[in-house]
Amino acid sequence: MAKDNAATALLERDKRLRADRGTWESQWQSIARYCLPNSASFMEQIMPGQERMRYILDSTAPRALEMFASFLHTLLNSPTSRWIKFGVMGEPELTLDASVREYLELCETKVMNALTSQSADIYSQLHQIYLDLGAFGTGVLYVDVIKQVLRCRTYHLDDCAIDEGEDEFIDTIFRQRRQTKRAALQRFPKLADDRDFQDTSSEAMARVDRYVHAVFPVTDPMAEQLQITKKLALQNPAYYGCWILDSGNEQKIIETGGYQEFPYMVPRWYKARGEIYGRSQAMTAMPDIRMVNRMSDTILRGAEKIVDPPLVIRDGSLMSPVRLHAGGLTFVEGDTEIKTLIPPGTSRIETGNQLLIARQQAIKEAFFTPLFVTPDSPVKTATQVMQEVDERNRALSPMLVRLQAELFSRLTARVFNLLMRAGMLPRPPSSLLGKSMTLEYVSPLIASQKQMEGLSLMRTFEQMGLWSQIDKGFFDWVDTDQVAQLIPLANGASAKIVKTKTQVDAVRAARKEQEAQQQLLMAGPEAAKGAAALMTAGAAVTKANNAG
Helix, strand or coil: CCCCHHHHHHHHHHHHHHHHCHHHHHHHHHHHHHCCHHHCCCCCCCCCCCCCCCCCCCCHHHHHHHHHHHHHHHHHCCCCCCCCEEEECCCHHHHHCHHHHHHHHHHHHHHHHHHCCCCCCHHHHHHHHHHHHHHHCECCEEEEEECCEEEEEECCHHHEEEEECCCCCEEEEEEEEEEEHHHHHHHCHHHHHCHHHCCCCHHHHCCEEEEEEEEEECCCHHHHHCCCCHHHHHCCCCEEEEEEEECCCCEEEEEEEEECCCCEECCECECCCCCCCCECHHHHHHHHHHHHHHHHHHHHHHHHHHHCCCEEEECCCCCCCCCCCCCCEEEECCCCCCEECCCCCCCCHHHHHHHHHHHHHHHHHHCCHHHHCCCCCCCCCHHHHHHHHHHHHHHHHHHHHHHHHHHHHHHHHHHHHHHHHCCCCCCCCHHHCCCCEEEECCCHHHHHHHHHHHHHHHHHHHHHHHHHCCCCCHHHHCCHHHHHHHHHHHCCCCHHHCCCHHHHHHHHHHHHHHHHHHHHHHHHHHHHHHHHHHHHHHHHHHHHHHHC
């Protein structure tokens, strides 16, 4: 059988990338044991149905991680609201144009409908991403059109080996998948012509092989070893992709393709210098997590001795070793009655509980739980609530910026371009030709940050109002037109309620004309009286002249 040199070279790189992350795997395994037991398969084989909580004596860390993922999901991607909003780069005033606004809002609706469809299932996939970010610091989300439907899938970090490009964004990935020949035939129908797939017996179809999905940029040196068909070359893709069969018999490429955008979103919570994989809160809290489980074991053993203490009994002239375990029997010499033997320190369990509570609180703080959960307290003022929101925003803003760059922007751009190439988006208006679109997130967390702008604006006007009583021209320094546009944005109001500059100018011109007419009408009676008086005076002058 001819050797597939391209497949061999790609699998060698996959092997090298997996070897380079050996130290990460040991750390991930330790974290998964104590924080995310369902994902603890980095360095050990877990059979289906196997009990996975055997290392956990204190559930503070798993529950804190679940709360972190749930609250972060609600704050960033609430299922009850639209969290995608498009704009125009460098020209925000264009979004106030009726045709542009209508096009942008229709695009937002199309993208959200695609992401929230049953096939995409984006919300459950994002929740798993947030769990992986909190535990391992790195998540993997795949977005592509498969069999004419959009699919979003989160993959286990153990299956993926990644590499960075020059811009420090992930641009190369090798994802392995172990599946039966029966499942492989459903995914790759062309394999039916392969000799190894001619045997359709139940035993042969149940055999599991390894398949590797490799995606890398066209500028990568590995691309030269991949034989691209003429059809694929004409598409001028930005990334090459291929599926490789890695079985015991052979290694070969079974499918090739191209991507205009990188189909994998690989967000990282935060990075350390010189590292590719991200770091997480769980890594920061691991000393406390290990300590809590160790303390729980010690406290439980002490409580067990109090509930079922060891005993002292008589046994001739010999003394046996003291048994300190629960229910232990200790034999002593002499006429001694049987009594309980309480080891020193077991009566001070409350001290251990206090230390345990302090370590549990440290774990919760590592996962930002106190920032998400409002503590029991008296009624707070609006200012106190806004201050708490501001503290939460300050704590999460650095990581949120990275998520926007590595997850949300790429996810939205990928879905938008897929829909555009499929002809499912409307034709843009002429005013948008040659313009670049931007993405703005509409989530409770982002909205609260904008509300802080509105609050600062309100405080500014309150203070200026006091000085305006002294100087009537104090507000001459304020551009009220800009304020009128900032207030709806700060409160998250829809762009539909904001008029365009042309509409505002027309309304002001009509108002000015109306005020001028009212002034004429009000001045009319006085002018008529003056004219009558002038006519009367003129008649009197004429009469006097005639009389003279």
